[in-house]
Amino acid sequence: MKTILQEVIENHKREEETKNNQIAKDTQKENSRRDFFRKAALGGIGLGAMMGASMEDTLAHTTSKVNRFSAPTDLKITDMRVAVIKNVGRTPIIRIDTNQGIYGLGDVRDGGDERYALMLKSRILGENPCNVEKLFKIIRQFGHHGRQAGGVCAVEMALWDLCGKAYGVPAWQLLGGRYRDTVRLYADTPGFDDPKEFAAVMKERTEVQGFTWLKMDLGIHLVADQKDALNNSKFWNGAKGQYDTRDYMSYGSTLHPFTHVQINEKGLEGLAEYVDNVRNAVGYEIPLSADHFGHFDINNSIRFGKAMDKYRLAWLEDMVPWMYTDQWRTVSDALETPTCTGEDIYLLKGFKDLIDKRAVDVIHPDLGTSGGLLETKKIGDYAEEQGVAMAMHMAGSPICFMANVHCAAATQNFLSLEHHSVDTPWWEKLVTMTGSQPMITKGFANVPLDAPGLGVDLNEEVIREHLHPDAPGYFEPTPEWDEKRSWDRLWS
Template sequence: MENSNIFDGMMGKVRTESAPSQLRITDLRITNIDGAPKHCILLKLFTNQGLIGYGELRDASSATYALMLKSRLLGENPCNVDRLFRRIRQFGGMSRQGGGVSAVEIALLDLAGKAYGIPVYQLLGGQYRSQVRMYCDTDVEGKHSGTQMGEALKRRIERGYTFLKMDLGMDLLFDEPGCLNAPLGFLEDVEKYSAKALRHQSGSIAPEVMRGRHYETFTIPHHATGIHLTERGIQYLVQYVREVRDVIGYEVPLAIDHLGHLGLGDCIRLARQLEPYNIAWLEDVAPWQYTEQYVKIANATTIPICTGEDIYLHDTFRPLLESGGVSVVHPDVLTIGGAMEIKKLGDLCEQYGAAMAIHMAESPIGCMAAVHAAAALPHILAVEHHSTDIPWWNDLAMGIANPLVQNGFIQVPDTPGLGISELNEELIREHLHSRKAGYWEETSQWDEEWSNDRVWS
C-alpha cells in the first residue's frame, strides 16, 4: 500500500497532456487581419491532445496556399516536421506562393516544441544567441524631405534601435519635374496604381489593382519598364540621403530599399554616387532571378547588394551566392519555406561568405518564427521590424514579452514552441479583414482535397 501511494504521487507530477508519439493533426483554420502592418493571415493547427500550433502566411498572401495543404496533414503527427515538409513543399513557390508551406512548417515546429517542452530554436540545432538585433524600417507618409526622414530615423535611435532602413526611389520623384524619364503617360499610370496609392487605410490593396492593365503595370520587370533616372533625379536622391546622414550621423548602419522598377544602369549610376554615405545595403535592385544583373551591379559598386525576400527554398539562393551577385541575403521565414530552410540558408552563407538579415513584415507569430530562426544561426546581422508604430501589434500574442523589442533587441524566449501561449482573440476580432473570410471559420471543404501529388513517373 505504501509503495502504491508513492507511485500515485509520482504519477501526479508527470505531464499527461502531451504524448508526442500519439499527437495527431485534426484541423487547420485561418483568419485574416489588417494593419499588422499589412494584410496578415494567421493559421492554427489543431490536435487530438488540445495543443494548438500557430503559423502565419507571408504578408499580403492568399489563404488558399495553406488551405490546399490541409488534406495532406490531417491525421499526421506534427512532430514529424521534416517528413511533412517534404510532402508539401512542392506546393510552394516564390514570394507569396511560399506562404502556405511556410505557415504550416512554422506551426509544425510550434507544435513539436510544445509537445516536447522545448523552444523552436532547440529543434533547429540549438541556440547561438540569447537576444536578436532588430533593424527598424521607417516610412514617412506624404511629400517630405531627407531631413524629415532623418528626424524620423533619429527617433528610432532614441528608442534604442541600432540598425535602420528607409525607402529611397522613384516614389520620391513623381512630383519633381525633370527627375524621371519614361514613355509619356506611363509614369502617371504607375503613380496612380502604385501599391502605396491604392492602400486603403486598413493597409489592403484595392481590388482594381488586380484587374486589366493595372495588374500588368505591376508585373513589368525592372528592365522592361523604360523608366530612367535623369541626372537631376540622381542628384535629388543623393541630396536626400545627404540630408538624412546630416541628421543621424554616419555611425549607425542605414540600409536602402524600394528603389523602384529602375533599369540596371540607373541603379549602378545611383549606387556609385551613394558610396560616400555608408549604405549598409541596396535591396532588390532587380528581380531576384536575374543573377547576371546582380553580378554586374555588385561588381560596379562598393555598396553591399541584397535580395531574397521573395525566394522560396534555401537552395534557390545558390546561384546568387556562387556568382557573388549578393553579399547580403534577405530571406523571409514565411516565404522561404519556414525556419528549417533559414537554418540551411545560414549554412550556405558560411560556405560562400555572405551575410544574412531576415525580412519580417508580419504579426508577432511571424516575428517569433524569425527570432527563433535567427537565434539558431551562427551569424545574423538583424531581423526586420516593420510594426514599431502600431500600438496594438505586440498585444496580438500572449506569453511573449510586452514590449517585445527592448533597446533594439528581442530576448529569445526559452518557453516551448514559438513562446506564444495563446492569441488575443478579442483583438483579432477588432482587426478582421473587411473583405476576407471571417473569424477562424471551419474548413471541412478542404478535408478531402486530392490530386496525384507524385511529380515523377
C-alpha cells in the first residue's frame, strides 16, 4: 500500500512540476506552491499526513484540484451587482465580486425584490466571503418569512459559491459531504380545467421527461364555476386563485380562516373526479403531491382532505397558514394523507414548533427563504432527529436550483426537490455547467462531483435576452449601496 502511495506521490510531483513551469510562464504574481499550501492550511484545510508522507506531499496530493490562483485567507468582498430576469414573474440574480477575480452567484427568491440583497452590500464589503457563518450572522436579522428573506439567502448562496471556488471543492463538500450523487425531482405542473388534458401532460412528465414524482395544482379554482360547488366565493372577487393580492384585504391577502369560503358536496365530488382522472393516467406507483387549494378554513381542509384520502396523495401542501401550528396538528391528526408546509418559513427557529409538535408529516423549506444552504441543512437535520421527512420547494433560477441540489445531496432525510420551470425552454440555458455532467437527466438532478462551488456559471447571452423590462441592466455598478448608515445591533 505504501509503495502504491509513494508512486502516487512521485507521479504527483512530476505533474506538479510541469504545471508550475506553465504557470510561471503565464504569471509572475502567482504565490509559490509552498506559500499556497501554507495559506490553504491556515484557511481551514487541516489534514493529517498520509501514511508516512510528508505534510507537504500530503497537502500537494489532497489539494491538487484547488484553484492555484486563489489564496482563500486573503479573499475580500469588493462589490455586489444585480441582474433581474423574467423567471416566474421576476427573479434577481446577484453577483458578489472579490479582490482575486473570482465571484459568487446567488438568487433572490422568485417574486422578491433585489433591494433585499443590495441593502446588505454595505454589511459585507471588505469581509472574507469564506467566513460564511460569520457573515450570515451579520445579515440574518435583515431576513424574514416569505420573500423578505430573499436577500439574505441570495448572499448566503453566493458566499458558498465563492468559498467552494476558492478552495476548489463543491458546495456539498463544505456542508459535510454528500449522501447521494443524484437528486430526485418533482415536476410542478399548473392545473388545466380539462382533467383529461391535464392527465395527458402528467403522463408526458413520467413517460417522456422521466420524472418519478409529480405535483399538481388542486383547489377551488377547478370547481368555482360549477353551480353550488362553493359557499361565499362570490363575495371575493378573484377567489379562484390565491394570487389576487391587489390590496391587503383582497382574497389572496386574507388568511385562510377569515374568508369563510366553504366547499359543498358538489365541489368535493368535482375535485375527486379531477384527481381520479389524473390517477388513472399516471397510476399509483408515482408519488403525486397537491397544492394551491384556496383560502378556506381548518374544517373545510379536513373535509377536503378526507375526500382525497383514497387517492393516496404524497402530501397536501399549505392547507392552512404555516404559523397556525395547532391547526396543522388538528388537520394532520384527522387525515390519512400526509400534510406538508414550510415554503415561507425563515430559519430553523420558524420550523421548530411544527417539528416538535409533529404538526405536519413533511417539512417543505424553500432555500431562498429558509436561510440558504447551511440553515436549510440544519432544518433538515433537526427534522430528521424527530422523524420528519424534508422535501424542498424551489421556483427560482438555475442558480438557486443548484444551491438546492447541493443542500439536498448533503441532507439524509430528503425526499424530492421541486423543478418549477420544466416547460420553460430557455431556463436551463441561463447557465452553463462547469463540471462534466448535465444539470438534469431524466427527472434527476446531477450532483456536481468535479466542479467547485455551485457548479454553474452564467450564460451572458441568454441572461441578457431574458432581462426583466423594469430592470434592464446587466450587473451594473451599485455604488449607492456601498455605505452603511445604521447601527444594526439589536441589543443594548
